Each structure stands twice: as C-alpha cells, then as structure tokens.
Amino acid sequence: MAGDPTKANLWTDADVYVSFNLAAALPTDVNTPFGPDWQLVGLLDGDEGFPEGREEDTDDKFAWGGILVKTSRNHFKLTKSFTALEDNATVRRLVWPGSTDTEIRVPKPENVLIGFETREGQKKRRLISAQYAECNLDGDRGENETDLESATIAATIFPTSDGVLFHRQATPVLESISVLPATLSVPATEIGALVATATYGDESTGDVTAEATWSSSDPTKATVTAGFVTGIAAGSAVITASYGGQTDTCTVTVTA
Numbered sequence: 659m660a661g662d663p664t665k666a667n668l669w670t671d672a673d674v675y676v677s678f679n680l681a682a683a684l685p686t687d688v689n690t691p692f693g694p695d696w697q698l699v700g701l702l703d704g705d706e707g708f709p710e711g712r713e714e715d716t717d718d719k720f721a722w723g724g725i726l727v728k729t730s731r732n733h734f735k736l737t738k739s740f741t742a743l744e745d746n747a748t749v750r751r752l753v754w755p756g757s758t759d760t761e762i763r764v765p766k767p768e769n770v771l772i773g774f775e776t777r778e779g780q781k782k783r784r785l786i787s788a789q790y791a792e793c794n795l796d797g798d799r800g801e802n803e804t805d806l807e808s809a810t811i812a813a814t815i816f817p818t819s820d821g822v823l824f825h826r827q828a829t830p831v832l833e834s835i836s837v838l839p840a841t842l843s844v845p846a847t848e849i850g851a852l853v854a855t856a857t858y859g860d861e862s863t864g865d866v867t868a869e870a871t872w873s874s875s876d877p878t879k880a881t882v883t884a885g886f887v888t889g890i891a892a893g894s895a896v897i898t899a900s901y902g903g904q905t906d907t908c909t910v911t912v913t914a
Contacts, residue, residue, distance in 0.1 A: 667781075667783075670777065670779075672702060672708070672775060673698060674774055674775070675692045675697065675698055675699070675775065676697050677695045677772075678697075678751070679771075680790055684786055684825060688827035689829075699748055700743070706739075708740055709738075710736070713736075736815045736823055737815070739813070740810070741811075743806055752770075755768050770791055770793060772786070772791045772813050780829065782828065783827070784825075785824040785826055786824060788822040788824055789822075791813040791816065792813070792816070793811050795811060796811060797810055830858035831859040832857075832903070833904075835899060835901050836854070836855050837907060838908075840909070842908055844880065844911070845913050846912055846914055849886055849887065850886070852867070852886075852887060852908055853885060854866050868885075870885070872899055876896075878891060880910045891912060894911045895910050896909055
C-alpha cells in the first residue's frame with residue numbers, strides 16, 4: 659500500500675483557548691504560547707475530539723434532457739465542537755453567557771476568539787478563528803453519579819469578509835534529511851564529522867545531527883556516535899542517519 663505514514667495524524671493531546679477580547683494578539687507561530695488575553699478551557703473529552711460540521715445550501719441547475727450544468731452554493735456555515743470536562747469560569751461563561759457566579763440568566767451568546775490546538779509528540783497544529791466565533795451548548799447537560807459532568811459546546815465560526823475562517827499554524831512536516839559529506843575518508847584511529855540536515859515542507863531546514871539516530875553497516879571498520887565517525891580498521895562502511903522516519907547515508911573509507 660502506497661503512502662507516507664509520517665503524514666497520518668493520531669492526536670494524543672489537545673487544548674481549546676478562548677479570548678473574550680476580540681482584539682487579543684494572536685501567537686506569532688505554533689511554538690509561541692497564547693498570551694494573557696487567552697483562557698484555557700481545561701480538561702477535554704478526547705473520545706469526542708473536535709467534530710466539525712458544514713452546512714451549505716445548494717441548488718442544482720439542469721438543462722433540457724436532465725443534464726446537470728451548474729450548482730449554486732450559498733449560506734455556508736461551519737461549526738466546530740468540543741466537550742469540556744471542567745466546571746470553571748471559562749466554561750460557565752461559554753455555557754451561560756451573561757450569567758454571574760450567583761445568578762443563572764437566559765443565555766445571550768457573545769462573540770469570542772477561539773483556538774483549537776492538537777499535539778502528537780513534537781508535532782502541533784492550531785486553528786484560530788480569523789474573525790470570531792459564537793459558542794452555544796450543544797445538546798443536553800446534566801449531572802449524575804456514574805458519568806463525569808461535561809458540557810459539549812458548538813462554536814459557530816464566522817468568516818472574514820473575504821471568506822477566511824481560521825488562521826492555521828502548524829509544525830512544518832519533515833520531507834527529507836541529507837548527510838554531508840556524501841563520502842568521507844578517515845585514517846584508522848582518527849575521527850571525522852558528518853552533518854545531518856532536515857528539510858521541511860515549508861522549505862525550511864534545520865541541523866538534526868544531534869537528534870538523529872546513527873548506525874554503521876560494519877562497526878569493525880568504522881563506528882559512529884552523534885555524527886562523529888571513528889576509523890577502526892582499513893576498509894569501508896556505510897553510515898546511516900535516521901530522523902523522523904527519513905534516512906540518508908554516507909560511504910566512509912578507512913585508510914591504514
């Protein structure tokens with residue numbers, strides 16, 4: 659079966675951030691923390707995840723003979739949901755907007771900025787509302803003795819005037835690694851150095867020599883640790899660097 663398993667995602671952790679200040683500053687990139695204007699929703703139900711719903715009115719146009727020639731589309735609506743497991747001030751404000759700590763009032767949803775963050779190891783992805791969202795309780799909410807108290811909240815995402823729904827921030831996807839030099843000559847008992855460079859989907863690069871896993875095809879001729887190759891005896895060996903599912907090699911010749 660063809661494909662690249664490194665591009666398949668199984669998110670092991672996630673968070674939702676909300677700001678009731680529509681002028682709040684957005685993180686500059688995926689590794690920048692959310693600022694003080696953003697509030698963490700707290701514990702989430704991972705089994706429920708972040709289900710997404712799309713609604714759109716379509717109208718098919720047919721020519722004589724029943725041939726479909728056009729489809730008109732309008733009234734697009736996107737909702738993204740999450741299930742909060744904490745009873746904290748942020749969750750209460752989303753579930754009961756306009757209420758206080760001592761009074762529950764008829765909810766009047768307010769506009770908020772919302773950010774969805776998912777993580778798997780070093781990989782991270784964020785979707786942050788480009789304009790604002792409106793949050794409403796989705797379904798029933800209650801308390802009992804066998805289930806955790808929870809609130810499923812549906813965020814309706816309002817696009818900008820030019821149709822942008824989210825700002826997307828993500829860890830660049832690793833495309834390949836390269837080992838330089840491609841060939842290396844090392845006298846026995848001497849040490850030579852290799853460098854492993856990663857290339858990512860956004861065309862950025864990074865030195866991953868220290869993070870890569872190194873191996874030698876013949877440790878009786880040459881050994882390798884963190885990119886440093888030690889000649890053992892005359893002959894040759896292929897040195898392999900592995901990082902993030904990608905590999906590259908260098909042929910090392912050891913001279914007497």
